[in-house]
Amino acid sequence: MLLVGTACSDSEAADPAPSASTTQSNSTPGASSSPGGSTPSQDPAAANLQIVPAQGASAVRPDKPVTVATSSGTIEDVTLKDSDGDKVDGSLNDRKSQWTSESGLKPGEKYTLSGTAKSSDGKDVPISSTFRTLAAASNLKASVAPLNGETVGVAMPIQIFWNHTVKDRAAVEKRLSVKTSVPVEGTWHWMNSQQVNYRPKTYWPAGTKVSVSIDTQGVNAGANVWGAASRKIDFTIGKSVVTNIDVVRHTMTVAINGKVARTIPITAGKDGFTTRSGVKVIMEKYATKRMDARTVGIKPGDPEYYDIHDVKWAQRVTSSGEFIHGAPWSGGAQGRENVSHGCVGMSLKDGAWYFSQTLRGDPVVVTGTARKMETGNGWTDWNQPWAAYKAGSALA
16 A cells, blocks of 8 residues: 655455266376366276366366366365365265365466275275466456554455456456445445455444455456456454544544544634545554655745654554644644644554554544545545445456
């Protein structure tokens, strides 16, 4: 995630064929390289096995299942591993007549299949085969926020950043899921071709446990871009801390778990540096932050230039550089007028208290100005009506 500038500023494969009759494809010299085919064996002990893809197959599609089937005996155990020794999950049907892999494969990878079957006369039949998946033009991988194990605020969107363009958004989105400890209605929303977010219809309930499955290994994202890995992220929603800032009245009201905890006198952006109105989300927290106006294009020598090395209790709410922070230099204006370069300033005492209450992902609702939040200038998911946000799903 790239955060730029500070307004107060900042220096720093084929379907399986379970009824096929004869075959253990791995025993046959010169086995087919077809992605989905299987090749009969001349070994009578293995005559009732069929393995898909065939022994020695190459360019196997990573999104097609691997199957081992018998028409008369039973499948006892099957192991499918890649060259790193990582196992691919799979399951047997009720009759133990077919094993099917349950997750996608890595592109450009060699796989080894092993196991045991029993023929109809009770004899053990070894299962052994190797094949290789097709090589991708690019491997699709994900970076995720929040972090695994993190506790975040009630407005935290789940954000997945892809390292390559996703052309088949629906195929990728089908492999994404969110599970919660309490019922929550939510939706995915594509911000662009390399980012998809998820938010609930309303703020997350405090204390909710959330598990995100990014099961994209083996998914075809289009243009020969294939998912190379899957991930699971677990995080927790903390207490509810909802902040309302009234720029006209110069006040900041903080509600914790639904009850007003404190109303704080503040100053916001002056003319020419108007603070944006809208629903913002705390993105970063710094006990001390250097703020240099050069990061927002104000150069030394300009009357508006500043370079403050030790801004206390700074919390970022936009990518462009709006923060909420302690501002002892504007104490006389707090609660009375707006004198900042776009940030919301307060006393050091109030700033320290507020900093101690908040988490990354807490919402900050700003009202009173005509300047509105721009989409993508921070975590702006909550500035769209639910119906419009939901329409951003590739599966809507």
